Amino acid sequence: MDPIVILTFYWAFRLKSYLSSSHFQISFVEDIMQGTMLKEKTALVTGSTSGIGLGIARTFAAQGANIVFNGFGEIKEIETLQATVRDEFSVQTAYHNADMSKPAEIEAMMKFAADKFGGVDVLVNNAGIQHVANVEDFPVEKWDAIIAINLSSAFHTTRLALPSMKAKNWGRIINIASVHGLVGSAQKAAYVAAKHGIVGFTKVVALETAHSGITCNAICPGWVLTPLVQKQVDARAAQQGLSNDDAKKGLLSEKQPSGEFVTPAQLGELAAFLASDAASQVRGVAWNMDGGWIAQ
Numbered sequence: 638m639d640p641i642v643i644l645t646f647y648w649a650f651r652l653k654s655y656l657s658s659s660h661f662q663i664s665f666v667e668d669i670m671q672g673t674m675l676k677e678k679t680a681l682v683t684g685s686t687s688g689i690g691l692g693i694a695r696t697f698a699a700q701g702a703n704i705v706f707n708g709f710g711e712i713k714e715i716e717t718l719q720a721t722v723r724d725e726f727s728v729q730t731a732y733h734n735a736d737m738s739k740p741a742e743i744e745a746m747m748k749f750a751a752d753k754f755g756g757v758d759v760l761v762n763n764a765g766i767q768h769v770a771n772v773e774d775f776p777v778e779k780w781d782a783i784i785a786i787n788l789s790s791a792f793h794t795t796r797l798a799l800p801s802m803k804a805k806n807w808g809r810i811i812n813i814a815s816v817h818g819l820v821g822s823a824q825k826a827a828y829v830a831a832k833h834g835i836v837g838f839t840k841v842v843a844l845e846t847a848h849s850g851i852t853c854n855a856i857c858p859g860w861v862l863t864p865l866v867q868k869q870v871d872a873r874a875a876q877q878g879l880s881n882d883d884a885k886k887g888l889l890s891e892k893q894p895s896g897e898f899v900t901p902a903q904l905g906e907l908a909a910f911l912a913s914d915a916a917s918q919v920r921g922v923a924w925n926m927d928g929g930w931i932a933q
């Protein structure tokens with residue numbers, strides 16, 4: 638055979654092998670389109686009866702994960718929510734009502750998840766509350782509750798999830814921080830302290846797991862229109878005599894350049910990326926999705 642033809646075949650073969658090597662595989666896009674990325678995995682999402690946690694739980698269920706729900710709410714509504722997710726995505730679900738401010742209840746929830754599904758593969762520390770007041774007026778019990786729910790609960794779930802993740806050499810820990818994990822706002826002392834704390838905690842867990850198949854990252858949303866933010870919209874509307882719509886516009890225009898709310902579904906997609914194999918080298922980041930808030 639002509640040596641030029643042989644050389645052409647040789648280089649075509651080398652190029653094909655190179656392009657199909659792991660450097661160029663678009664596994665995330667392919668996996669997510671098939672909806673099987675988290676099949677046979679279990680995701681526990683704290684505070685998933687509402688808002689962002691529910692958005693993330695739904696996205697993970699859409700990728701085949703069994704879901705352990707947690708959070709407050711009417712038991713009938715939570716049962717309906719679980720049934721909807723089971724029917725829509727053909728996954729298993731469970732619910733534990735642990736109060737995230739109580740370490741003993743968090744331990745019971747983690748044991749429940751281990752007994753039911755053999756451990757937690759994807760842990761999303763999302764439960765959170767807010768209280769707005771100047772430091773000198775900040776109720777001490779609100780400070781303690783915000784630190785316990787928004788920060789310490791993540792320490793407890795993480796320390797309890799890590800042994801089984803280490804045994805499988807695979808795990809994803811996703812902490813829902815906030816833009817307030819990166820910058821401050823007046824009247825949010827406890828929230829900003831807790832969210833900066835969780836960004837720091839994320840980095841330490843990422844370093845301690847750096848040589849394993851476990852990653853730990855934080856997501857930092859800007860304004861998302863959930864019950865937590867609607868309370869702030871209502872307070873603004875009452876204080877300034879505004880309509881609900883004008884209060885929302887005012888809230889957004891102060892901080893979020895896009896002038897639009899981030900959605901729970903968008904945050905779910907980002908969480909799905911962080912849970913993917915494509916993100917296995919994303920470690921210890923605090924990733925903002927905030928309509929430009931932090932860019933200012």
Ligand code: NAD
Pocket residue numbers: 683684685686687688689690707708709710735736737738763764765766786787813814815816857858859860861862863864865866
């Ligand atoms: P949300 O009020 O809609 O949901 C909060 C969830 O946490 C609910 O399921 C609630 O039942 C649960 N929860 C509250 N206290 C709990 C406790 N003690 N134990 C167990 N569960 C408890 O609020 P959201 O806006 O979806 O907030 C979710 C997370 O996102 C929080 O950590 C919040 O700080 C963060 N976040 C929200 C925004 C936003 O604009 N909404 C922005 C940045 C970050």
